[in-house]
Amino acid sequence: MDINGKEIEPKIANLVSLLNKVNYLETISSCHGHFPKEIELEEDHAIEVDQYAHVIFDIPDNKEKEFENLIYRIQSQTSLDWCDYNLEISKRYFCIPHSDELSHNWQLKITPFMPNDYTSEEKREITGKAIFKLENILEDYLL
Numbered sequence: 828m829d830i831n832g833k834e835i836e837p838k839i840a841n842l843v844s845l846l847n848k849v850n851y852l853e854t855i856s857s858c859h860g861h862f863p864k865e866i867e868l869e870e871d872h873a874i875e876v877d878q879y880a881h882v883i884f885d886i887p888d889n890k891e892k893e894f895e896n897l898i899y900r901i902q903s904q905t906s907l908d909w910c911d912y913n914l915e916i917s918k919r920y921f922c923i924p925h926s927d928e929l930s931h932n933w934q935l936k937i938t939p940f941m942p943n944d945y946t947s948e949e950k951r952e953i954t955g956k957a958i959f960k961l962e963n964i965l966e967d968y969l970l
Contacts, residue, residue: 842958843882845965846935849897851890855932857882860954862947880954881936883919894933897968904964905957911937912957933963 835843838859846854860880886894900914905914915936925932939945939953 838880838955839880839958842867842965844882844964845962845969846882848969849965851893852886853880854882859899859952859958860937862891862950877942877950879936879938880958881934883932883934885932900968901964903960905960908957908960910940912953914957914961935960 833856835857836859839857846852858878858881861878863875863877887904900934901916902914908914915934915938917934917936918931920929920931921935922928937957938956939950942950947955
């Protein structure tokens with residue numbers, strides 16, 4: 828699926844689309860999760876790691892208080908699912924390369940709880956359940 832000229836993985840596309848409908852939020856990148864994802868370290872050596880579902884987005888500083896209300900809504904409606912997955916919403920700081928500037932963005936990340944206890948298929952199923960629940964919360968919020 829294509830959103831604002833960016834190709835979005837299909838299992839997270841509806842969530843990204845809904846987040847972009849929040850009038851003060853703009854998504855930057857996303858991933859629906861890969862269990863496992865192979866990463867090449869050298870020509871003849873690769874490792875497999877889980878890449879968890881996430882959406883990275885920007886919010887203007889003057890809208891952060893408003894966004895906290897949405898975070899509360901999301902966290903309160905997913906809190907009973909803690910034994911299935913961890914939903915982390917965080918502000919991430921980073922230095923802009925070749926400058927003295929500090930910048931930030933936000934990340935929503937879904938991690939299956941106790942990921943080492945699940946098969947790849949179970950991780951995908953749990954992640955899909957979390958994405959679906961987030962979509963429902965955002966649909967209600969946007970009404």
